[in-house]
Amino acid sequence: MADKELVIGQIGYGYWGPNLARNLSELEGVRLKYICDSSADRLSQAAIKHPQTGLVGDTGTVMADNAIDAVVIASPAVSHFSLCREALASGKHVLVEKPLCLDVRQGRELVGLAEERGLVLMVGHVFLYHPAVTFMREYIDSGQAGNVLYAYSQRLNLGRLRHDENCLWSLAPHDISIMLHLMQAEPESVSARGACYLRENLEDIIFCTIYFDGGQLGNIHVSWLDPHKVRTFTVVGTEKMLVFDDMVPDGKVKVFDKRVYREDGVPGYGEEFYLHVGDEVLPAIRMEEPLQAECRHFRDCVMTGARPVSDGRQGLRVLEVLDAATRSISQGGRPVEIGRGSC
Amino acid sequence: MADKELVIGQIGYGYWGPNLARNLSELEGVRLKYICDSSADRLSQAAIKHPQTGLVGDTGTVMADNAIDAVVIASPAVSHFSLCREALASGKHVLVEKPLCLDVRQGRELVGLAEERGLVLMVGHVFLYHPAVTFMREYIDSGQAGNVLYAYSQRLNLGRLRHDENCLWSLAPHDISIMLHLMQAEPESVSARGACYLRENLEDIIFCTIYFDGGQLGNIHVSWLDPHKVRTFTVVGTEKMLVFDDMVPDGKVKVFDKRVYREDGVPGYGEEFYLHVGDEVLPAIRMEEPLQAECRHFRDCVMTGARPVSDGRQGLRVLEVLDAATRSISQGGRPVEIGRGSC
Amino acid sequence: MADKELVIGQIGYGYWGPNLARNLSELEGVRLKYICDSSADRLSQAAIKHPQTGLVGDTGTVMADNAIDAVVIASPAVSHFSLCREALASGKHVLVEKPLCLDVRQGRELVGLAEERGLVLMVGHVFLYHPAVTFMREYIDSGQAGNVLYAYSQRLNLGRLRHDENCLWSLAPHDISIMLHLMQAEPESVSARGACYLRENLEDIIFCTIYFDGGQLGNIHVSWLDPHKVRTFTVVGTEKMLVFDDMVPDGKVKVFDKRVYREDGVPGYGEEFYLHVGDEVLPAIRMEEPLQAECRHFRDCVMTGARPVSDGRQGLRVLEVLDAATRSISQGGRPVEIGRGSC
């Protein structure tokens, strides 16, 4: 469909929806035909910003319209599964906000359905389109960092408390998706512990540790009850160490030429270790709004048939980690293996 | 023994020993009669700094000398139990470097022995004598922070790799001792995961989560394979949040007047939450070398019979957490309850 | 005119104009009737954002329209004098972007004209409406900082090079206006030195020192050829010291309880000095867009007849410092007295 304009219907215009609609409507080769939301208030806000777009209160119009090539879903997570399924069943490509859905088996069904139909199913893991993450992925792929040994992140703030999901489901999908993207290994087991202080049964703080099948270790610390606003992601490789700090305006990634090596120059398990401490570099990375890159990537994947970076399978892997972490939390931190069924 | 000079024999003059000897020898009311070390090299270094002190190659002289009131033990951790036991059995007060010893049952024996004999048994948890920690403890005790909800720390660096203990036993005793000191609750269970990259069976990075009996959560992240030198300790209370950053020269503690509250002003479990964001304060805290305060406190406790802040029981609690964490690590992060035997 | 809507015509829609128009159009009690600009391109941009506003290509319509109560001038500085004069002569209140104009005598004429006619003449020294500056002014007024001794600022960046004015006229008006506002003393003489590297006769870097009539000292360092983006303003008083850092997202003002005192507790000229180092406080300051506060203040002053914080006289004082600095620069840094004519 290379020469055609991509016609999109967006479902959901709440917290994140306006950002999606703004980016979609400014994107070349795309027409945002509908914005759908059950709230009249939100639709009237959409009307101001998007006077050319059709505003509808239920999803039927969007699903039934054969002119619609793709559906963008930014509704509450609980509705993701049924909306995705309906859109895919209607032959429409899908970009769904994270998480893919709330249940691993349902996630597998969606992935299967998309592959069966030859449709793009993409999950809005927006950090995979952040120029800093793209830089780190390319740096690691190039081999310059050596083998990735471990990674850890902190995503902390005071506020944006959610009442419908805990801080794991609200904040950690970002870090899990980055970690899977950079680690290039499969998660094997998760141990997570958290605590609920503001509401019963809704964790405000979670520490989550992941073992990967190559021996790598990952740790994610998320909280919405913290004195600092922190968003850092550290990756330690055998040759270089990378730190991504999203709270600084420039120089978001720092590359440390630091490593431990044995006398013969091979990092490893000998008796005598030496520290190498070389230059630190803040590479010049051209910034753009990650959501803009995400929307463009979705358009391109639909147009060319390419597989999205954050395709359904990637979204499913994130979901599996979330699911395992949830079960671990409910068992006081017991490690939970990530079972992979056929998909 | 208020008016007497305290006569001390020090055992061990390796990495930390010279710092102890320097502080002991400068302390009023104390005489450092012996320095004992099995290495002739180290003894000759001691001779330069402490020309007035007797230098001995084995511990027998120290233990047998009735003029010795107290023994300060800075030898490898594996020797702590037998040296402490011998010193206590000889009727001498003991200041032993952290950890108290390597085995919980042996730790209980030492605590019991000291209490039976009415001797001071103090463990060198030096951070409990750090002015910043003292400030935080007093601040929390005063009620200004409200109820402590959770705490977490990072103690990261590149290097000072140990070959005789993993990063848990090398680094985490500091954080565990601070956490127990500030949390004012008993640890109930530990879940810890780590990874060994530089040596087999010796963890370089560990993430360790502790549940306390008042519902508090603690997390400790230690590593000697990290790009940054970090030493931070964060405590979140219902009324205030405190951050201790030991890497800045001044303003090591920051008090955040931040909290989440319900509309009726009571922090809690309601439906509608508000954020309070008030001033941040960096209190003026008079700094002194923590080890100097520790040595002075040991002298005073021996002189007055007072119970040390880091007495044997406190050292034993740290040891119990280390022991539980070790067992958790070996089981891939399975939560391990901290069993308290009679002591 | 308390109950009436204030009808405004804006002249100039270049770099800063769109920000003004946005704020004016969102302000209650104000109607933005015209936007005037000589560029058709810029007018068509204005049309998108302000479909309700009349767009005109020359200023005559605005000046001639009796319904217009006030003119907001955001045109190039070279046109400020004649536009202000015409607007005032037409009986209209004026808010003019900084600088008031380019010539001290012309500035005096405008101030005289406004006062004669009883019209508001306000200069857009936007930093005087920055919540951090407001806080500092109130803090100093309250006496808590003691007597202000000296102040210095840095406003540095790479870029936004101007071709029509040097970095003094482009950047320093902000710092001069803040300094005059906080110092509460009259500038007596200026010594300034700069250098031109990118263009002939257009300074890229300037250091400017001001003596005030109460013995205070001020220094301003501006540059658009610097590796860092810096915007700091430091005020040292006898009792407290204040630092305003506009590049941090929160905690923009820091209050240092630091001072030097004599043994008898009186700061002064004795032989023996002591340092007092107390808490540092980052006061919680509610942020709002300074330009919004500026526009609201203009509206209120017109409505109530109050004298603006940055009225014509204040704008004239800034202009006098700029003028003296310009003459000092041209004479290699020779101190230039600020002559105050009758006004």
Next chain:
Amino acid sequence: MADKELVIGQIGYGYWGPNLARNLSELEGVRLKYICDSSADRLSQAAIKHPQTGLVGDTGTVMADNAIDAVVIASPAVSHFSLCREALASGKHVLVEKPLCLDVRQGRELVGLAEERGLVLMVGHVFLYHPAVTFMREYIDSGQAGNVLYAYSQRLNLGRLRHDENCLWSLAPHDISIMLHLMQAEPESVSARGACYLRENLEDIIFCTIYFDGGQLGNIHVSWLDPHKVRTFTVVGTEKMLVFDDMVPDGKVKVFDKRVYREDGVPGYGEEFYLHVGDEVLPAIRMEEPLQAECRHFRDCVMTGARPVSDGRQGLRVLEVLDAATRSISQGGRPVEIGRGSC
């Protein structure tokens, strides 16, 4: 005298003297034969640290001893001239603390005397031996920074107030020496302004601007009445910008790949400018105590006859700037040309 031990007598054991004595006594190939000080108290402190060194109360013994090859002078600045002259007249090499002396003509006399006698006259501008400054000098010499355009420094603190000299003579010699070293141009004129708040006639804060003969600009801001401890030095070249921050423990130098260029790639005076923003690099610089490098350099220069980096001529240039700045301050900032007489 390549194979001989260098025999040194040190005069002055006050604030800085103990650091010199420690470094000299630990330096291979050097024997510290005397420490001379007029205070019995200070000599008794010297006795503890330097039991092997002869302690004398007046300088005659040192000057008269033919075994003494070199004299190290760390006495008050007012005595530098006569002590240097006497030492040189006695045929001894001299390392004198900054400033060389207090009077330009006397400084010229010392330089002339040393050259006439073929003796080393070195001034203790210790920052020229700081690894960060050495790095910057080599970086600039290599051409990588392009042409140096301008430089500025801040040396601020609360305290170490002096009663015998103002903050210019106390603090600025460091920055002036670094600036002359990196700028590789001759200072032409100085404009300086300061203010005296704590003592009459003794400036606490000074801003000092220097024009160089290649069109470069330098600015120095020194203060001992400031809320922050700051020690930064920024150098802007046509190709790279360098910042030296001496208050951070690691990464003291940052190299910014930033510049402004014209469309044809040549930095210059065209109409259209572009910003280049590349990587930032914190080079790994092996740190050592600058004073140790300084003492070693003095030893080597005496041994080999090499000209010191901070020889008498360099010290004289610093003195000329200090002298011009002093005269400018006394005239309210009037620019003062640096007259170079025959030397």
